[in-house]
Amino acid sequence: MLFTPLKVRDVVFRNRIVVSPMCQYSSEGGFLTDWHMVHLGTRAVGGAGAVIAEATAVEERGRISPNDLGIWSDEHVVALERMTAFIDSQGAVPGIQLSHAGRKASTARPWDGGVPLDERHGGWRPVMAPSSIAFDKSYPLPKELTLQDIDDLIEAFADAAERARQAGFRLLELHAAQGYLLHEFLSSVTNRRTDRYGGDFENRIRIVLEVTEAIRIRWPQRLPLFVRISTVDWIENGGWSIEESEELARQLKSRGVDLIVCSSGGLLPNLRIPTMRAGYQVSFAEYVRHHSGILTCAIGGITSAEQAETILESGQADMVAIGRELLNDPYWPIHAAGALREKIDLPVQYAREID
Ligand SMILES: Cc1cc2nc3c(=O)[nH]c(=O)nc-3n(C[C@H](O)[C@H](O)[C@H](O)COP(=O)(O)O)c2cc1C
Numbered sequence: 001m002l003f004t005p006l007k008v009r010d011v012v013f014r015n016r017i018v019v020s021p022m023c024q025y026s027s028e029g030g031f032l033t034d035w036h037m038v039h040l041g042t043r044a045v046g047g048a049g050a051v052i053a054e055a056t057a058v059e060e061r062g063r064i065s066p067n068d069l070g071i072w073s074d075e076h077v078v079a080l081e082r083m084t085a086f087i088d089s090q091g092a093v094p095g096i097q098l099s100h101a102g103r104k105a106s107t108a109r110p111w112d113g114g115v116p117l118d119e120r121h122g123g124w125r126p127v128m129a130p131s132s133i134a135f136d137k138s139y140p141l142p143k144e145l146t147l148q149d150i151d152d153l154i155e156a157f158a159d160a161a162e163r164a165r166q167a168g169f170r171l172l173e174l175h176a177a178q179g180y181l182l183h184e185f186l187s188s189v190t191n192r193r194t195d196r197y198g199g200d201f202e203n204r205i206r207i208v209l210e211v212t213e214a215i216r217i218r219w220p221q222r223l224p225l226f227v228r229i230s231t232v233d234w235i236e237n238g239g240w241s242i243e244e245s246e247e248l249a250r251q252l253k254s255r256g257v258d259l260i261v262c263s264s265g266g267l268l269p270n271l272r273i274p275t276m277r278a279g280y281q282v283s284f285a286e287y288v289r290h291h292s293g294i295l296t297c298a299i300g301g302i303t304s305a306e307q308a309e310t311i312l313e314s315g316q317a318d319m320v321a322i323g324r325e326l327l328n329d330p331y332w333p334i335h336a337a338g339a340l341r342e343k344i345d346l347p348v349q350y351a352r353e354i355d
Contacts, residue, residue, distance in 0.1 A: 001313040003342040004303065006049070007223030008258050008295070008321065013049035013172050013196065013319070014091055015344075016312055017333045020299055021052045021097040021173065021325040023064060025109035030057060030070020032079040040083060043326060044090035047344050049319070051092045055085070055099035057176050058085030059153070059162040066122045067108045071098070071160045077167045089307030090347065095162050097228070098157055098215075101180030103142040103190070105128035116140060130185045131192040136269045140193035150197060150207060151183075158214040162247035170223055174215065176208050176267030177230040187233055187246070187267055189241040191327050209255060216256040226297070227252055229262035231284035234271045242287055258297040260288050261321060277301055279311070286316035297321050305336035328349030 007011045019040070026035040036053070044051045057063040057070040070076055080096075087094035106123035107116050116139045117123030128149065129142035145153065157174070164172055177180035183192040185207045191198045196205055212227065219225060229248065233239030249260045262285035266274045274280045281300035289296040297319035301323045302308055312315050326332050337344035345351070 002309050002320070002340060003337060011093055011224050013093055015047070015333065016319045017050075017308070017336070018095075018297060018319050018321040018322040019043045019048045019049045019051040019326055021054045021175075022327070023054045023068065023212075024304060025065050025111075027067050028070045030060070030063070030068065032069060032071065032076070035157075037083055037086065041086050041090070043331045044087040044092040045347050046093050046326075046330040047337070049333075050095050050171055051087050052095035052097055052173055052321075053080075053172065054247075055097050055101075055180070056160070058098050059099055059236040061105060061124055061126075061128060062102070063105060064065040064101045066105055066117070067109050068101075068266065069133055071096070071163050071167075072156065074163065076180050078169035079213065080164075084170075086171075091160040091345070093170050094171055096167075096224075097173040097175050098160050098164070099175035100153065100156075100181040101127075102184045103127055103133070103135050104179055104206045106140065122218065124320055128189060129181065131210040132188060134190070135179070136149070139263075143280070144193070144256045147195065150278065154207070154210050154214045157211045159220045161215040161219040164221060165218070165223070170269060171226065172215065172219055172223065173226040173228055173230050174208075174211065174260060177261075179268070180229070180266070182208050182211065183230050183240075183267060186229070186244075187268060189233065189235060189239050201247070205251065208248070209251060212252060212255050212257060215293055224258045225256060226259045227257050228263055228274065230264045230266055231281070232264050234265045235268060236275050239267065242284060244269065245284070245288055246291040247252055248302050249294050250287050253292065253294045257294070259297055259318065260285075260292070261297040261299060261300055262288055263274040275301070278303065279307060282311055282316055283318040289315070289317060295319070299323070305339040308342060
């Protein structure tokens with residue numbers, strides 16, 4: 001099952017293993033670097049079905065850090081093109097995650113402390129959010145997006161999708177999870193707006209639907225569109241719920257979304273999320289798949305071939321994304337094929353006898 005190809009629209013994934021998008025904080029001015037070529041390229045060589053580039057900013061102020069990957073200008077396309085061509089040449093589907101960091105923008109990269117950065121230290125102001133509520137005391141107070149800002153933002157996502165197509169990506173993942181801008185609209189904890197983008201459920205999901213519709217016009221019908229959501233907020237007595245995820249997934253499906261990547265959390269600091277527990281979010285992928293009738297990708301604490309196989313065999317999800325374990329072992333798919341006694345094609349350079 002893990003090695004059963006999956007066709008979504010006109011794209012065939014050679015197996016169900018997805019390299020989860022992981023920020024590398026290794027760009028300058030949003031440009032792809034040699035680090036990305038090696039990091040993503042190695043995982044394509046390693047046998048994954050899809051390799052998804054990290055959260056990529058659709059506008060400059062939507063970066064998490066000054067070193068995020070970006071796609072807010074046409075100039076970013078050329079370097080990305082080189083990478084998609086390589087991933088393709090290795091038989092993996094090149095994907096990109098389009099993102100806006102919202103109120104969690106303008107921070108130092110993790111190994112520089114991950115703290116909010118002011119303008120004197122390479123940060124920027126204002127940071128933008130649905131409502132003017134800071135992530136925590138140390139973060140800047142965000143500026144509430146105006147209706148014009150929202151229109152511009154939707155356009156920025158659509159332009160980014162167009163550039164992604166030009167760069168040769170064949171899979172697009174919209175980032176509406178983990179406390180970043182689109183998630184901030186979804187959850188009533190961070191969205192206190194009183195206009196058509198806040199308040200009841202239909203208003204809170206409006207921007208995600210509008211971004212999706214705008215992307216779908218510019219992103220070819222033959223290519224798959226995934227959306228990553230935080231299926232639950234892990235906030236007691238409030239926040240976004242799994243039932244809301246179910247209904248959002250249904251509405252996204254009717255607008256041309258093919259698959260929901262089922263993440264969770266990220267909206268508030270210091271949430272207690274069992275990130276070290278095996279498969280800690282898998283039941284959410286199962287719930288959304290069964291109740292919304294859409295394909296899902298499970299993510300979180302998936303580390304062994306047998307575990308991944310069971311998730312797929314038992315119908316909990318249609319794909320599995322892997323993050324940290326693929327940092328430990330870029331050849332995880334090759335090793336998983338060995339464990340499951342499945343055949344996998346090695347790159348020709350590696351598939352030879354000793355001279
Ligand atoms: C170094 C690192 C960077 C990450 N960056 C992103 C990102 O850019 N976009 C995203 O949606 N999730 C990001 N994540 C979350 C992962 O994609 C994944 O959802 C999470 O690590 C859980 O999966 P795992 O248990 O297999 O690692 C990141 C995780 C790590 C470890």
